[in-house]
Amino acid sequence: MNPEIINWLKNLNTDKSNPWPNEVTNQAPHKPFLLLSVIDGIEQGWIENNYIELSSELSGAFYRYWDEIMGDRNTKISIPFNHLDGEPFWTTNKKNAFLDDKLFDLLKQEKHRDHVRGILLRKYFDNETAAKLIGIGEMSGDIWEKSKELSEMVQNEFVAMHSSKGKTKTSIVERQKRGQSFSLSVKNQYRYHCAVCRSKVITPGGKVIVDGAHIIPWEVSYNDDPRNGISLCKNHHWMFDEHLYTVRPDYTILMSPILSEKGQKMDIANIANTKILLPANESYIPAEEALLYHNRKFEEFHNSL
Known part of the structure; x- marks a missing residue:
């Protein structure tokens, strides 16, 4: 050299x-x-x-x-x-x-x-x-x-539920790799913005405000297809998982009535019924089947209250 x-x-x-x-x-x-x-x-x-x-x-x-x-x-x-x-x-x-x-x-x-x-x-x-x-x-x-x-999965037809075969006995390191790979593939498509509030924050230490969130939980679907993902800030990721809102197939946000109850302290007027931010590449837009699954779980949760 x-x-x-x-x-x-x-x-x-x-x-x-x-x-x-x-x-x-x-x-x-x-x-x-x-x-x-x-x-x-x-x-x-x-x-x-x-x-x-x-x-x-x-x-x-x-x-x-x-x-x-x-x-x-x-x-x-x-x-x-x-x-x-x-x-x-x-x-x-x-x-x-x-x-x-x-x-x-x-x-x-x-x-x-x-x-x-x-x-x-x-x-x-x-x-x-x-x-x-x-x-x-x-x-x-x-x-x-x-x-x-x-990312190559988006070239094929979306399959919501994948087989669990061989996916439950992986090492901690392999699980970390899988999770980080999925998160990276999703966040990149949203340019590190939250799909709900559009927030984008990167600290001087390189930490970001968003996660690559599964729409149908991995433990249910074993599905890391990026179309089963959405980029969400920490707050909106937690709220999504807790069924405090859902995203309809037309990509508009349906808020939980819980958030309008007396004593709750959250301004939801600026996001209720608005459309989420979508990836510029249409191939990565959240799959309708995945959103419908979350819609059903949202409804089941509120019917059980």
């Missing part, structure tokens, strides 16, 4: 003045984490050229590494994204950056990509932490690949 590029990677300008732990070789790990995230993006296909956007995918990858290794220590992805501008292979332009052509061409090739990843892991992390980071990268790749597989 080009000695100049190796020199770039081994001599990142990192902060060593703060009390950084031994796990990150007593220096700020921001830049190595961001470069590992860029490598993941190229490997997984959501970075297709050397024009690097400060995207939700890049933020998600960065904060997965950060949270696992640095715990509750706060940071912002903008710190390395902008500070990398001082390195010879990175040019920042507001919320976008350009990666050096030579380095990008190397990262497109698996053997060189693994070499670059190895340089970063050996130079900026101790052995135990490097092993953890490899595992995080592999899990991230698995989640991304699984989310792409789920």
